Amino acid sequence: MSPLPESSVLYRAPWVVPVVKPPIVDGAVLCAGGRIVAVGRASRLQQEFGDVDVQDCDGVLLPGLVNAHCHLELSYLDQVARPLATETMCDWIAALLAERARQHDFGAAPAAARQMLREQHAAGVALLLDIGNDESCLAGFSLPGLERVFLLECLAPTEKAQENVLARVARLPDDLLTTAHALYSTRPEVLQALKERADRLGHCFSLHLAESVDEIMFLGGEKSCFTDFMAERGAGDFPLPVATMRQAGVTAVLAEMGLLAENLLCVHGVHLSEPDLVRLAQVRASICLCPGSNRFLRVGRAPLAQMLGLGLLPALGTDSITSNESLDLWQEMRIVREDHPETDPATVLAMATMAGARAMGRADDYGSLAPGQRAQILQVMSPDLCRATRATELIDILTGTGRPETISWLSGNPQS
Ligand SMILES: [Zn+2]
Structure with a gap:
């Protein structure tokens, strides 16, 4: 099991959209020290990192x-x-x-x-x-x-x-x-x-x-x-x-x-x-x-x-x-x-x-959900997004229907 700083948090959501990789159903993003540490299936990350603080999220997680x-x-x-x-x-x-x-x-x-x-x-x-x-x-x-x-x-x-x-x-x-x-x-x-x-x-x-x-x-x-x-x-x-x-x-x-x-x-x-x-x-x-x-x-x-x-x-x-x-x-x-x-x-x-x-020369910090990126994660939801069952359908809705009904931010800190 990999050691993590005390401030680490695992955001678990129905969909995680890393952008650099295809969307992940039942995905998770692990953050520590203001940065993303790992992105993948929630079950795999929980197994790998064990007793980490888990925060359940609704909807879709994607980069800002x-x-x-x-x-x-x-x-x-x-x-x-x-x-x-x-x-x-x-x-x-x-x-x-x-x-x-x-x-x-x-x-x-x-x-x-x-x-x-x-x-x-x-x-x-x-x-x-x-x-x-x-x-x-x-x-x-x-x-x-x-x-x-x-x-x-x-x-x-x-x-x-x-x-x-x-x-x-x-x-x-x-x-x-x-x-x-x-x-x-x-x-x-x-x-x-x-x-x-x-x-x-x-x-x-x-x-x-x-x-x-x-x-x-x-x-x-x-x-x-x-x-x-x-x-x-x-x-x-x-x-x-x-x-x-x-x-x-x-x-x-x-x-x-x-x-x-x-x-x-x-x-x-x-x-x-x-x-x-x-x-x-x-x-x-x-x-x-x-x-x-x-x-x-x-x-x-x-x-x-x-x-x-x-x-x-x-x-x-x-x-x-x-x-x-x-x-x-x-x-x-x-x-x-x-x-x-x-x-x-x-x-x-x-x-x-x-x-x-x-x-902007800032791809090390922004633009995707990947290890090393800033832990500034967007959480979005809408009835259409909730109904999406396939990754292609999810991205089609995200890009083709305008602003999602709710938008919030996860900052990488526990309970944020
Ligand atoms: Zn201009």
Whole structure:
């Protein structure tokens, strides 16, 4: 019999979903010292570990979800109207900027962001990548049981902005992590400086990429809504990578700038071509899909089947409340199932958990129920889940029907 620390606890449940392995009926998770020690059939673990404190749970145990892309600082804004079929991505960005200017309230933004963080935790999120540029929302956002990684997002569409951003970033303390907004809004020198900083500080380099056709056209020097949008904002001289875009596509531009690497996290990726995906797969870069936001903004559906075929398992993100009906990863899983019905539901669950943890460089702590992972275990229940008799049926319900009726957390401590 294996010796265990006094604080060990064995959670026993009708179903345990490790994500890295098939679901286990009458399963159990053994935790000690804040970490998972073993996962398997309850009878086997009880035999192996003997007189351990046993806690019986209802429903399904699974790892906490990972929201790999959101902007909590925008939570105070009323939903910016969905663009009409005749409107463009730039119309939506202009509406968002106008709404932000109209409603800007330094008191309301942090309070709404904190509330949204609490809601994310209540919805089952254990790890969250928060991208923002509002100084009032930078610090003081911790919540026990939910790790929020904050990246200060920088844009530099003009030469003046470039000067300011480079000077500001040079003064930032190392505990304030940074990233860039997008290829169409941030000049190459700034993109490279931010990428080098991300490499030095060892975190992912998140970049909005290939979200809309207009973005791809603009980068390739074709007239799109971004042409006027940028000119109206004094960025008519933005250096466009026209030749590379026309010859080899958007990931060749990334490669040319030294941005194509394993720590790159491409957010959206709706309009990535097959050669783009091959290049991303070659360097083991990550992708985060935001299917709810893409549907809201009518920008198209990401080529998920091609991504999976190349061994790219995209993470999932909600983006902000200004471009989504709600910030709900259960809903994002459901949209993936609707938009890509050929996708294996188990893959969709892995996208909402393991893929996000990998993309953030945190797969040792989050994303699965496996020995060594943090003992932050999600317990979910609903009448449908209770009726599931087969593993495939269980995963189909978990990923295809939205948020379960009850969600609670097990922290790895006895009686918690
Ligand atoms: Zn975003």
